[in-house]
Amino acid sequence: MNVLEVDVSELSLEDYQTLAGEQDIHFKTIEKELGVEFRTGAGSFRIVSDSDAKNQLALRVLQGCTARIENGLSLDREEVSRLCLMSLKNLPVDEVYEEGAPLLRTKQGKMIFPKTENQKRLCNAFFHNDVIFATGVAGTGKTYLAVAYAVSQLKKNNISKIILTRPAVEAGESLGFLPGDMKEKVDPYLRPLYDALNEMLGAETVARYMEKEVIEIAPLAFMRGRTLNEAVVILDEAQNTTQAQMKMFLTRMGKRCQMIINGDVTQTDLVKKKDSGLIQATSLLRGIDRIHIQVLDESDVVRNPLVQKIIERYAQVE
Template structure:
């Protein structure tokens, strides 16, 4: 390869990287409710968010987690969610290691982390425990210090499970609870822990509550149209 072509290729790579960096940095709220949500994450110890798919609940939480890690506000990111439907928390029935069992459920977070950090750094952080995926069934007995904790799909936990989860918060830690109160897989007659938490913690100074509506869906117009039919 000639020196000229090498320089042109090198400049192109630099331009692509600069464009990627601009893309990575420029995450701004699209709707007023998203702005409210991000404000709660930034300023509250616990943020509870409920709403339909496509409103950015998990995505924005993961973005803020990575930003907090980069800015050294936290030393770890912890991700958890009910790994199965609410009728069973036992991962033992699934084949493979715990990491393999959790992978399908946590892939949305992994995509955001790879987008913001790069695949190699994510792999390194996973090996070092900087990013840790913990099944909900294995949260009991853990306490997380200096951590940004994201709990997804928490409409599938009971109030007792929610209490257990919330007591995992250690010093200098922040927790975001994501879900959709209308999409619970809990058995009929079982109280929804997310809905219970929204009602229980309204007015608490250290808890922020955001409730997205269909008009906050930002994925595509077709998603909003389809949701309006249910």
């Protein structure tokens, strides 16, 4: 039996209750994920397990939780579970994003901030580059963080417009067979962008901004022939762009324009994966000043912790 004493004397009662969670749910989550036992008493706190290594893993998770609490950030069961997975992978858990943190406060007051090292590098890149490529599997926060950054720049009056776009290729389906006008046809494909905007600004504000064309959402084909100025332009699902489309998009950049290109190169719906404009661009443009390429992986998944485990299993058979 290995026992590790933990000093929590510097935590206020309120912070300690946040650390433990309602009915000690955070402690119970760590116990289940890491195979340890927490023993608490009057003025004492111990981690008990069959090995010192497990105790140290649990201690790192507690340090990560404490760092978030001290920085005024939210802590919930899913976040604690994610920190457990990061600890098991020997990834940093106790660092909190500094520059621009929180990236944005939503209409409901929720703070949006990067939760992993790669996400932190991505957010840093937003502030120092004109073109940012973010590639990675689903759930790594690529689109969500990009939209949050764009909204924050709009609120600070650093830009006059947000443009969100994506190619109209999706799982082999053709827009021509879908009912309605062009907007009705592409709206389902742009739903993740609408959802993010509605959470951050509220549906009424989004509708008003769209009416005034402060926020523009359109399929990639609509970008042809334009010059985009004073805007943050986000290209989502970029793995489905052809090489010609990617070149067309990148050359739309005008004055005070910033482009964020997101995609998962493992999920392209193009007939030939090698034709993907995202794959070509991240290879061809690497090393150019003010162009940043950030790769996110399974350890950056911030959805339900089960998503990370599902992705890892599928990766084993691909």
